Amino acid sequence: xxxxxxxxxxxxxLIDPSPQKKxxxxxxxxxxxxxxxxxxxxxxPLEPNRIGSVQRSESIIHPSFVKVAIFLTVYLGLGTxxxxxxRHQIEGVKTNGILDAVYFCIVTMTTLGYGxxxxxxxxxxxxxxxxxxxxxALVGLILTKAxxxxxxKQEILLIxxxxxxxxxxxxxxxxxxxxxxxxxxxxxxxxxxxxxxxxGTIFLATVEKLDLVDAFYCVCSTITTLGYGxxxxxxxxxxxxxxFWILTSTICLAxxxxxxxxxxxxxxxxxxxxxxxxxAMTNVDLEAADLDDDGVVGAAExxxxxxxxxxxxxxxxxxxxxxxxxxxDVDQSGALSVxxxxxxxxxxx
Numbered sequence: 001x002x003x004x005x006x007x008x009x010x011x012x013x014l015i016d017p018s019p020q021k022k023x024x025x026x027x028x029x030x031x032x033x034x035x036x037x038x039x040x041x042x043x044x045p046l047e048p049n050r051i052g053s054v055q056r057s058e059s060i061i062h063p064s065f066v067k068v069a070i071f072l073t074v075y076l077g078l079g080t081x082x083x084x085x086x087r088h089q090i091e092g093v094k095t096n097g098i099l100d101a102v103y104f105c106i107v108t109m110t111t112l113g114y115g116x117x118x119x120x121x122x123x124x125x126x127x128x129x130x131x132x133x134x135x136x137a138l139v140g141l142i143l144t145k146a147x148x149x150x151x152x153k154q155e156i157l158l159i160x161x162x163x164x165x166x167x168x169x170x171x172x173x174x175x176x177x178x179x180x181x182x183x184x185x186x187x188x189x190x191x192x193x194x195x196x197x198x199x200g201t202i203f204l205a206t207v208e209k210l211d212l213v214d215a216f217y218c219v220c221s222t223i224t225t226l227g228y229g230x231x232x233x234x235x236x237x238x239x240x241x242x243x244f245w246i247l248t249s250t251i252c253l254a255x256x257x258x259x260x261x262x263x264x265x266x267x268x269x270x271x272x273x274x275x276x277x278x279x280a281m282t283n284v285d286l287e288a289a290d291l292d293d294d295g296v297v298g299a300a301e302x303x304x305x306x307x308x309x310x311x312x313x314x315x316x317x318x319x320x321x322x323x324x325x326x327x328x329d330v331d332q333s334g335a336l337s338v339x340x341x342x343x344x345x346x347x348x349x
Contacts, residue, residue, distance in 0.1 A: 204233075328340055
């Protein structure tokens with residue numbers, strides 16, 4: 001739109017109003033500024049002695065992680081007490097009363113069910129039924145909260161390790177995290193899973209006295225929660241190790257499979273975005289992008305149409321936003337002003 005020989009932006013309020021020096025023969029680029037009410041995406045500047053690293057609040061534990069830790073502690077505490085009280089109603093290979101109760105609680109929680117310890121009374125069976133359902137819910141909570149949080153903590157270290165021979169500053173690290181975050185999560189969890197599988201195999205071979213193939217077989221049947229039961233942790237030292245190892249390894253495998261699925265979805269989304277941005281516009285596209293049916297497509301209409309094609313938004317999202325705009329546009333001028341907001345706020349609902 002031209003006014004007094006000056007071209008105005010089709011996205012009012014988004015163009016940076018700061019004065020710029022005019023340079024001949026240099027094409028102008030459209031500059032957008034961030035909405036003042038939007039949350040800042042930038043990280044705080046680094047301290048002088050931490051240049052090249054990303055500054056994160058290492059001393060502050062994420063609330064989600066604290067909540068999961070509390071739930072897990074309460075679950076294991078109650079489970080241990082309950083199964084210890086009914087320990088004489090549980091049949092199988094036993095070592096220490098309290099240790100067996102914790103071990104049975106972990107095996108039940110992860111739906112592993114080796115069969116080396118089984119409930120043998122009505123009360124014990126009912127307790128097992130109650131704790132298996134609550135345990136599965138808690139594992140799901142750990143997957144969505146704590147595990148993802150802990151993996152994200154290792155992303156920066158992994159990126160810096162992979163690019164140790166390159167000059168990788170703060171901006172480069174942040175860009176790499178934003179672009180390939182899911183890929184690095186997959187790599188991190190895969191490395192952790194390999195470490196857990198190797199350590200479990202070595203432990204079973206040395207402590208439980210299994211041969212190497214049987215040890216690896218037991219590890220695979222454990223982390224997949226298959227739990228045939230022909231091979232398991234039967235010694236006291238083995239069950240102490242199993243209490244920590246079983247929970248960590250089973251959740252690690254589930255998290256890895258979840259990241260693989262998310263990575264596949266992300267690749268499909270990026271392929272769709274690339275297709276939308278590279279295919280040629282047609283008259284049909286132009287007509288579909290013309291939201292106000294005025295015969296021309298402005299920058300805002302073009303952006304909305306492309307986002308819709310990419311699957312970022314849908315028609316219902318656009319309708320809801322336009323309804324809010326119409327409600328705020330009291331004078332029906334087609335543009336929002338301070339007076340519109342004042343009138344909208346003062347008018348009765």
